[in-house]
Amino acid sequence: MKSGLKEYPLLVWAARDILRRPGRGLLVSACLASVSFLIAVALLFSQAMETTWNQLMVQAPDLIVRRINAGGWAPMPAETAVAAAASVPGALTPTPRLWGVATGPRGPVTVVASPGVIPETILQGLTPPVSGQAVVGRGVVETLQDGRLILVGQERLQLTIVGTFPAQTCLATHDLVWMAPNDARRLLGLLPGEASDLAVSLFHEEEEPAIQADLADAFPWPVHITGRSDGVLRHHQRAVHRGGISVVACVPAILALVWIVAGTAATGSSRQAHWGLLKSLGWTTGDLVRLQIFQAALLGTPALAAGLASAYSVVFYPPAAGIAAWWLTGGQHLPALVLSRSGALIALLEISALVIIPYLAAVFLATVKQVANEPWHLLMADPWN
Template sequence: MTHSPLRRQLNLIDFTLAAMRRRLGRNAILFVVYVLVIFLLASVMFFSHAIRREASVMLADAPEITIQHLVMGRHDLVPLSYLDKIGKIRGVRSAEGRLWGYYYDRGTKANYTLMVPGKNATNLKLEEGQTILGEGVARLRKAQKGRILALSSPTGKPLVMRIKDILTSDSALVTSDLVLVSEADFRKFFNLQQDVYTDLVLSVRNQREVATIVGKVSYRLPDARIVTRSDVLRTYEAIFSWREGLLLALLGTSIIAFTIFVFDKASGLSGEERREIGILKAIGWDTGDILAMKVWEAALLSGLSFLTGTLTAYAHVFLFDAGLLKPVLQGWGVLYPDFTLPPAIDGLQLATLAFFTIVPFTAATIVPIWRAAITDPEQVMR
């Protein structure tokens, strides 16, 4: 009596599962090692892709063009007169000066970014003596809305402000270290004159004209460094890609060891497996059935390991905030952003990971099984 191809494969799967249960210890060790390696690789891929995507979303509203004044190749304050030179360039919607700087807090041993909100940020409007804190600063200083924040200025005089609000953790990736202050407080804190800014930002009417406007600004301000939004995005991409590559390189030894272990287990047949193949050949199984059974065994083990490792990595990154990877991929410092990444998965990365973990293991089983399957049953059982 012949069986349909589907029924035949179902029977092979059923027999394969029974054979795997008989070698439960060996398969359990292989499964655990397999899952661990896939978990590490998938966690790195998930976290790096999600944080790059989050950074691009956060920076979508960044200024199209930023202009910095250079003196002897170093970043210097920008004179107010520069605004008059570039504000009337055709295609520029608006031009304004920004005030921001770094402050080292000796008490917490962390660097803060003091910044004056832009004119368009009406929801962040501040009066003299008020401040809005980033999530990381508030957490580090144990600050609360309505309380007082005091900072010791570089001139030695303390700046005392009342906390108007605390920024949400949704934007912590780019606002964690922010201390927003009024322009009057900023200039008083750093002892700045009224006619200088940290840098200038331009908003353009047409994104396709950015390169043209950059050329005009370069002509009018030959001592300026011009940074576009796309430059900033490329920098973030390069930083996170470098850190991802560094971590994957550090995991390289583990991956090589896993590869050797997998191929040794997959390509080496135990005496029990050889006797099993000999018995199957003796009772009428053909070579194709034996190969199909072993391929199913390898595919089931590698597929289940990949699924388990991937799901565990997903939970680690998106449910438990990637506690094992954050310090490496996110950066080094005292003030870490505390935020939850929204799920973001690169299908191509996932498919590549599946290809390079499932296919080699499954393929490694074919040659030794084929050699055993074509050998005379009596010789195999001996």
């Protein structure tokens, strides 16, 4: 083959070689698609969970102050708490919040009855419930039969469902019940004038670590203060941990792919004899290497695309999204999630590089090792061994 031969005929020859050995091509394609799918699901799910959570946390208060005693959490007098927080320089708009946990039809649910607990963007378009009514998350409404919700706390309460939180807020509202303040106080056993905790905003977010000590000293009872950055860091670590474990678990699959590719791309006496014949007809080592790279690209590109597309669907499109949540969390996470797709394209490019580079490297090295020999050496291989 002339060294100046255009690449298009070589690409056609590569496609012809693939069709001559369809079994080998299907094996390599299936392995590549499976590996890319497994890695992409793990990384996309972790990245999407973190991105979605960060978007919600941007709207969260800077600091949350909770009163504690020997038994754990305790309600706080709202007026006293607001006055104490307002006396601290830099602590802005202290807001009492009313929320807690009650028992629903299929387990605990989070009860909310005041601003500041749910981000404003989630509440847009929803009518605030009045006494005897509730707005619920998707996980709660799925358990109801007649549009009525029965909750058990300090009292037994029956509510009429008048709205449902949007599906795209499922990460924050899956088990949420928004009700009127009077109903929440009865359910949670709180007296008028008591609050569950206190939300505090800061003039400068950088003041968060420094102001916590002054804020704690301002209250006449022991308090526990958590910052928004603590929640962001906690969920970041959880996402990195989950994604890292999943990728490490896929390392054997990547190694198996490399071994299969190396074993099928350039080994076998019949392949060596075929290459010896081509070299004796004028093909160069570079031509043969390019031929194998083209074959790898023709097999790998659709396989990689299929694996990534399947992973993208499993992570971002309900009800398929429940598969990823169930698999990566051991069946203990939400059954379906609507996650943010921000940054997904970059993640897909990184996953493509993670899979395709070892794949092409295996093809290249295995081919070079075999075809670098002289034609007579390759022709001596017995194709019937």
